[in-house]
Amino acid sequence: MFSIFPIKGYIDQIDGFYCAGIHAGLKPNGNNDLGFIYADTLCDVEAVFTRNKFQAAPLKHYQAYEKGFKTNFVLINSKNANAMTGQKGIDNINRLFAALKHDVTNPIMSSTGVIGNPLPVEKILAGANSFDLTSKDGEGLSKAIMTTDAYSKHCMYEVEVEKGKSFKIGAVAKGAGMINPNLATMLCFITTDANVPKEDMKPALEAAMHTTFNAISVDGDTSTNDTVLLLANKKSGVYAKEAFFEALRMVMHDMAMLMVADGEGAKKAVAFEVINAKTEQEAQTAAKALSNSLLVKTALFGEDPNFGRIASTIGASEITCSEDTLVISYNDVVVFEKGEILFNKEVEAQAGEVLKKEQYKIICDIGQGEASYTAYGCDLGYKYVEINADYRT
The missing domain is CATH 3.60.70.12 (L-amino peptidase D-ALA esterase/amidase)
Incomplete structure (x- = not known):
């Protein structure tokens, strides 16, 4: 020990x-x-x-x-x-x-x-x-x-x-x-x-x-x-x-x-947990796609629980996935479950409260296997552009 x-x-x-x-x-x-x-x-x-x-x-x-x-x-x-x-x-x-x-x-x-x-x-x-x-x-x-x-x-x-x-x-x-x-x-x-x-x-x-x-x-x-x-x-x-x-x-x-x-101008640090993927490589591919997506990052900046951007990014990563097995959650707030949209006004409000936090998880259960991987990212806002537009000068 x-x-x-x-x-x-x-x-x-x-x-x-x-x-x-x-x-x-x-x-x-x-x-x-x-x-x-x-x-x-x-x-x-x-x-x-x-x-x-x-x-x-x-x-x-x-x-x-x-x-x-x-x-x-x-x-x-x-x-x-x-x-x-x-x-x-x-x-x-x-x-x-x-x-x-x-x-x-x-x-x-x-x-x-x-x-x-x-x-x-x-x-x-x-x-x-x-x-x-x-x-x-x-x-x-x-x-x-x-x-x-x-x-x-x-x-x-x-x-x-x-x-x-x-x-x-x-x-x-x-x-x-x-x-x-x-x-x-x-x-x-x-x-x-x-x-x-x-x-x-x-x-x-x-x-x-x-x-x-x-x-x-x-x-x-x-x-x-x-x-x-x-x-x-x-x-x-x-x-x-x-x-x-x-x-x-x-x-x-x-x-x-x-x-x-400390991502330039960042206010949110987010863990993208991809679980139950077919392989670890596929879990890693999807998690990194989420952490890199500009549309996802800007939604985080706007504190907008737009699960459509999450689902779209997973699908675009070309891993093995299906709407019928996918579950998307913001911390413990489930917004999409195996083909069923749970995103009513009450759930949206709960998810919105999660996105107001400085740190939280977005959990994507692929439902295709037992592999997992967590990538880490942040929001992307006006300050990032301001810093990098004149970085050299």
Whole structure:
């Protein structure tokens, strides 16, 4: 048996990890825009990246390292994605790291922001060389990686595997727009002192991805820079596989839910539960179709329990389904049941009350099997257009 409980603080509360954020001149408003994570011992590292075919330069730079490399330094900038910058984008990262005054090993670069602009190397270098690598300023880092985020995103857990033996795991992340299954426009940095074997790290990440970051959608767009990075310094000397896998899943779930709730201008965070589908793949297809549908999202924004949009989206997803077996509910309010419309004035009022909540479920019982999948999404309103219409300028 093991116990997992949340604790206050940022990733720098884990022994051997340091971090901070500063203003390096990338954001014109003076907010933090450059941050770092440093470890006083070399860490095993694993990552999962976007499936976008046009991966940004930092991702290509990471993947050029030899398999199984260790690192002790991650440099993160906002405002500039260093994407669609070709070989020059990678060369700029190499030039930047070559000029660092800090003694670091196999440094990793991570960037977020506007696509299609050269990396401002001199500004970033000046900022990075001013870092105090003994800093414990998780809040500063969390602010430095934000773009359109309304708030910082972080969590921490302690995992007790037996009395007197525990490890910690935590994360800091950013993400609010360009959020779509197969990752999102997001960065997530996870640190742990668990003595996790290198061979368990990638499987643990991939297992958790399926029901966390790959299950969320804000706007149906997938970015070029999406990264989930896991760093393990192993200082606790403690490890239990089942406990680690579950704690990592909880950390990633927390970050994913914060991203959905912070969807640019979003007011509603909604779980789309598809149950009793013929196969898990069909359940996933329908759930993600619902979380991505613009018509569904605008109905959520208008607090309109328009179950016709739900049914239409399921049908359009081309899964195995029938009106005669379909049941649609908003939380526990059933509006359509196996071919019968239950949507009278009383039921509509009850469903409308559900849609006024900040969080709720839309449950779609397909009635074709036993498979299920839950995707997570949010509403889409005027603020989203306002933010993204002038994002570059």
